[in-house]
Amino acid sequence: MKDHCQISRWGSLILVLVIQILAGGGVALDQGLVIDLNGYRFDPVQGGAPPLPADLTIDPNDKAQPALVQLQGPIVPEWREQLESIGVTIHDYIPEFAYLVTMDQQAGDLMPHLPFVRWVGPYHPAYRISPRIGGFELVDPERRDDPFKKLTVQVFGNPSLAAVELEGLGLEVIEVVDDLWTPRLVVRALPEMIPVMARQSLVRWIEEVPDFTTQNNNTRWVVQSNLSGQTPLWDHNLHGENEIVTMMDTGLDYNSCWFRENGNAAPNPNHRKVIDYKTWGGSAYDGCGTGHGTHVAGTCTGDQSYINPGNDNYNGLAYRARITVQDVGNDDFFSCLLGLLSVPSSLTSAFSDAYTLGSRIHTNSWGSSSNSYDTHARDVDNFMWSNKDFLAVFAAGNYGPGSGTVGSPATAKNCISVGATRQAPQQETIAGYSSRGPADDNRYKPTLTAPGGEDPNFIFSADNNTGNPPSPTCSVVGSPFQGTSMAAPAVSGSALLVRQYYREGWYPSGAPVSEDGFIPSAALIKATMINSAADMGAADIPNNTEGWGRLLLDNALYFPGDSRFLRIEDETVGLQTGEVDIYSYTVNDGEPFEIVLVWTDYPAATGSGTKLVNDLDLEVEVLGGGLFRGNVFYNGESGMGGTADRLNVEEVVLLNSPGALTYTIRVIAHNVPQGGRQPYALVGTGAFPDWPPHGSSAPENPGPFRRISLQSHPNPFGTQTQLTYRIPGAAVGRKLQLEIVDISGRRIRTLFDGPAGSSGQTLSWDGRDRSGRLVPSGIYFAVLQSLDHRVQEKLIRLQ
Known part of the structure; x- marks a missing residue:
């Protein structure tokens, strides 16, 4: 009843729009060439565009308006x-095989005649209005x-x-945000003005601004080993040294002994813990006395x-790491009481500032009740796409146990979203309040879980200590701290340790070898953490709880003596x-x-039905034993059959009893319509024979291990x-093969096939076949294979 009441405030035209979106047209459609946009699913050639209210349509011949163009199939760069x-001008990918574009009259006339273009049609106002306006809980x-409405x-x-244009319609523009990737306005408007705004050619998408709120000594061993008191990463001197995390939250009491510097120094680049502190929308430094951020x-x-x-005791997961603080807290009584935050209208500048300061992990124990992929979620994906070694971690929320919360x-697709378990020894049980998935396009959420506590077993951590002079003791506090807010920083601290593991060269030998060190991508850190995750047993993984x-972590990160190796x-x-x-x-x-x-x-278009843009597929095949596809699970492990995942940016194959066999692993680019090429990370764990490659699983003086690489010039x-x-x-001395293949994979010429004589060599190809x-x-492609690894280099031969 509550949702019907809120929707009715839109007025009759918008009510018709919402009903049509929820109904989905009632037509069964093949997924292949169906456009999936803002709740409408239609094949524009076979079935035509869906019926829309007259006030939410535009003239299809108006080339000043943005348009949709659908191509014939998986999109190649040449198209x-x-x-x-x-x-x-291409702005967004719209599933399936379509783009949101703007153009001039000449381009609009030429585009339908390109041989790979299937359909061109208007980007109607109905496609630009979020159906969730008025449909989620506001705290304020x-x-x-x-x-x-604040929009x-x-x-x-x-x-x-655009602000001048909307103000000319009598609308109140609160803020102009010149975001690099998604320019936007924050507007205050009556509901009946929403269709008027949507008809303007400069308007791309309209959504309601949600209320962002906080998501209110055993965690350290639970996430490292799940064995009481055992901390294998700490035991190997991985504590977050030389790592920097950024926290966006209510602020930090940096005079607390957990963060204090000699002489109570203010944050500065040489501070032992807090190297930077800024307010980002917050009204005062550490304004709320509740101490959520601390x-x-x-x-x-x-x-x-x-x-x-x-x-x-009670130290953080990465207690040797340093921190930058982005304070978004308020200091008025009701905001502090309700946990209301002043989050920036765009996250891009805050992320950029953190990145400039050297931070690569960004922890966020806040969120909203909106299950949609909105502009803030798009900000996360935008920044992570543009900075692929930057990983954002977000609390999933405390709106459970209902689904889609x-x-x-x-x-966002690229972040790690964190659900909460109860506190140890009940860490196998999900907390009742922990928000459940799926996301609004049916993606799996959350990504992982960690202890968040549940009354009466709270999470103990640093207490706000605002005394002057500061207290000489290091006090901790539990009550009232429970929530995914408490789980998210445990995962962020763990991400810092994983990053340190790769950066210091612990892979692959399990001992620190500086020559093996490299800067891991965010995808690699995320894949490692997913690989480490333990099925809690309440429901078979993957699931939306x-x-x-x-x-x-000990499930994935290799140390000498382990029987499970990492590749x-x-x-x-x-x-x-x-x-x-x-x-x-x-594998054995x-x-x-x-x-x-x-x-x-x-990043996806906020109104697209499916948020996946660049679609990769994982396949694992054993000779004579069948094919396993990513995310095709039965009873908690991979099974044969099924179809490729078309939703998630994480794909997993898990075989609990793999046998002593050789597996072929394929990463397939099904459709990469945006950004040129799609990088990825692959993390494997298992009983790998002759691994690590130094010949000993516990080398006293391990030599460097460098992954294979191939480069071409010119x-x-x-x-x-x-x-x-x-x-x-x-x-060196083992089989190496370098071949030239054409775009269909047909072998053109073999340049080398035999034992490698050295660790590096330059060979020539004169453009001739065998x-x-x-x-x-x-x-064409040059394909190099060595040590069961394969890389390829794209080659362009000119006349």
């Missing part, structure tokens, strides 16, 4: 390039009683010009060594539509064999190109 060459009583309006082009920061990075050297921005399970592929170049990377892993029985594929996807080329490869020392004939101009 996009041809669209752009005639003057089409003043907003609940206000007849005006985010995404715009094409210059937001200042408690969160304590769980992630709190360190009492300033007062109690050698005592790590994970709140934005935790609905625990996602992939409870974080358990990774951090593919930073990536794939285009139709390309495939192939790997071969031999006795340990589960798990492969996790994760990619940081291009490229494009006319008569000759040089191909330079690098392989690890362990691969018969000595010059091949036609076009696209």
Whole structure:
């Protein structure tokens, strides 16, 4: 009844729109060439566009308005390039195989005649209005009683010009946000003005601004080993040294002994803990006395060594890491009481500031009740796509146990969204309040879980200590702190430890080798953590209660003496539509064999029905034993059959009893319509023979392990190109193969096939096939295989 009441405030036209969206037209459609946009699913060629209210349509011949263009199938780069060459500006991918575009009259006339274009049609106002306006809970009583709506309006082009246009309609523009990727306005408007706004050519999307709120000593061993008191990462001296995390929250009491510097120094770049502190929408530094931000920061990075050297009780997961603080708290009584925050209208500048300060993990124990993929969720995906070593972590929310209660921005594709379990020893039980998935397009949410506590077993962490002078003790507090707010910083602290593991060169030997160190992508960190997750047993994974399970780092990170080994592929170049990377892993029985594929996807259009843009597929095949596809699970492990996942940016194959066999692993680029190439990370764990590659699972003096690489120059080329490869020392003397294949995968020429004589060599290809004939101009691939690893380099041969 409550939802009907709120929707009715839209007026009759919008009510008709919402009913049509919820009904979905009642037509069964094949997924292949169906446009899925803002609740409307239609094949524009076979069935035509859906019926829309007259006031929410535009003239299809008006080239000043944005348009939709659908292509014939999986989108190759050449199609996009041809669209752009005639003057089409591509803004968003719309499933399936379509773009949201703007253009001039000439481009609009040319576009329908391109051979790969299936359909061109208007981007109607009905497609631009979120059906969730008025449909989620507001916490602020003043907003609940206000007849005006506070709206985010995404715009094409210059937001200042759009502001002038909307003000000319009599609307109140509260804020102009010149965001690099998604320019927008914040507007206050009566509901009946929403259709009027949507008809303006500069308007891209309209949604209601949600209320953002906080999501209110055993965690350290639960997420490391799940064995009481055992902290294997700490035991190997991984505490977050030289890592930086950023926290956006109510603020931090940096005089608390968990964060204090000698002489009570203010935050500065040389501070032992707090290197920067800024207000981002908040009204005062650490304005609320409740201490939510201090408690969160304590769980992630709190360190009492300033007062109690050698005592790590209640220390944060990455207690040697440092922190930057982005204070979004309010200091008025009711905001503090309700947990209301002043989150920036765009997250991009805050993320950019954190990145500039050296932070690569961003922890957020706040969110909204809106289950939609809104503008803030898009901000997360935008920034992570553009900065692929930056990982945002968000609390899933405290709106459970109902389904579809994970709140934005935790609905973003690329972040880790965190659900909460009860406190140990009940960590196998999900907390009743923990928000459940799925996201609004049926993606799995949350990603992982960690202890968040549940009354009467709270999470203990750093207490706000605002005394002057500060108290000489390191006090902790439990009540009232329970929630996904408490789980998220545990996962963020763990992400810092995973990042440190790769950066310091612990992979693959399990010991720190500086030459093996590298900067991991966010996708690799996320894939490692998913691989580590333990099924909580309440329901088979994956599910929308625990996602992939409870974080358990020791399941994935390898140390000498472990029987379960770790293998990774951090593919930073990536794939285009139709390309495939192939790997071969031999495993022994006795340990589960798990492969996790994760990619940081291009941001989705906020109104698109399916939020996946660049679609990769994971396949694992054993000779004579069948094919396993990513995310096809039965009874908690992978099963044969099923279809490829078309929703999630995480795909997993898990075999609890793999046998002693060799598996072929394929990463397939089904459709990559945005961003050029799609990088990815692949993380495998299992009983791998002859691994690590140094010849010993516990080397006293491990040598460096470098992954194979292949580079070409010049490229494009006319008569000759040089191909330079690098392989690890362990691969010298073992079989190496370098081949040239065409775009269909047909072998053109073998340049080398035999034992590798050195760890690096340059070979030439003169553009001829194995018969000595010059091949036609076009696209080819150099494919290098060594040590069961395979890389490829795209080559362009010119006439």
